[in-house]
Amino acid sequence: MKKIPLPAIERLSNIYGLLEKLEKSGIKTVSSTQIGKNINATNATVRKDISYLSMPNVAGRDYDIAKLKKYIGQDLKLFQPRKACLIGLGRIGTAILAYEGFKEEGFEIAAGFDVSLNKIEMIVSQVSLHLIHELESIIGSKGIEIGIICTPPEAAQDIANKLVRAKIKGIINCTTAMVSVPEEVIIRNIDYTGYLRIVSALISQKK
Amino acid sequence: MKKIPLPAIERLSNIYGLLEKLEKSGIKTVSSTQIGKNINATNATVRKDISYLSMPNVAGRDYDIAKLKKYIGQDLKLFQPRKACLIGLGRIGTAILAYEGFKEEGFEIAAGFDVSLNKIEMIVSQVSLHLIHELESIIGSKGIEIGIICTPPEAAQDIANKLVRAKIKGIINCTTAMVSVPEEVIIRNIDYTGYLRIVSALISQKK
DNA sequence: GATTGTGAAGAACTTCACAGCC
């Protein structure tokens, strides 16, 4: 299998999510153009992305949704269950904690952390909650691979450093702070202010 | 001023956020390498990005933070105040509603919408809250340019269509559903499951 | 030594265009 370009991986991940929804609504096949409309890409890009997969396909016919989904999942190794932990149990943190949708995707929030003992005792959750100082040991013992940072921005870099020391493989940073990590750690930022800024800048550029 | 590449705009938006933080901590100057470390880019990329700005600069000396910030803000038109509205007042929606940090960036959440009259009456907020059917008229009358969708995923496309009809300029989609919009509308997705999937796929690719 | 600025080279990604298939 050829190396899949990074943007293609992101799109294929999105296509996977789309296929799940189509499948639930009972649709069996889909064209590259239809997929493109949904993920905001051209049909050529969609076909090229799919061509990176090891999927055999008959040209001239729409994609079989179940099959395409299987190959994306397989080649991107999306089926591999992964454990994540949540650091910071404020509004966003607890909203994520309460979200039920991860499990069916193979993700498990395996632990939550906060500096406040009070919060840890008050919050009702299936997930086991701990004080920050236990972060490194629990990541190791539970085999957690992804950390989701939802702390106040001031604490983000410090938490990221701790996660890196604990040999985390990926970080999703939900704070407004930019966080730097070694090259081998995957990082994505989810920052509402940042997105507003980017969308705003792009709106201005359009004119 | 040359056309700024899209990825450069995104990075410059991030650099802007970084500079704000550095400024607050009292630092006056910064190098391209330092910036790069913080936004996970190379120093050459940072310098190239900055070179797209109309900023005059003396080579050989670190960037003056206040000046750089001014030029990014000016050239990307980040100072332009913009109004956004929030659709869907569930956990994430209300968390965003309660967030205080937008104002100092020039963003205003000018209205909130939900299908539930109950929610609209119960939620305590400075922001004026309305039923969905008022969406189009209020966007028009208030001059709202950005819509933040926080509804259940099933409703996302429908809301997006309404926003497009109301001539929205940008959408931030915080649902797990992929949403399609005409090319002229800027759209960014914030989907935690999607990010987990992408990070997971990238972790697998690394090996 | 440090730094920036930038044309040129290189790499990465997207689109085209058309053969082949239904």
Add this chain to the structure above:
DNA sequence: GGCTGTGAAGTTCTTCACAATC
């Protein structure tokens, strides 16, 4: 007509490399 698959072309973005400055 529809569709996919894919090498080639085109475009966009990143990195290099080095002059210039401090």
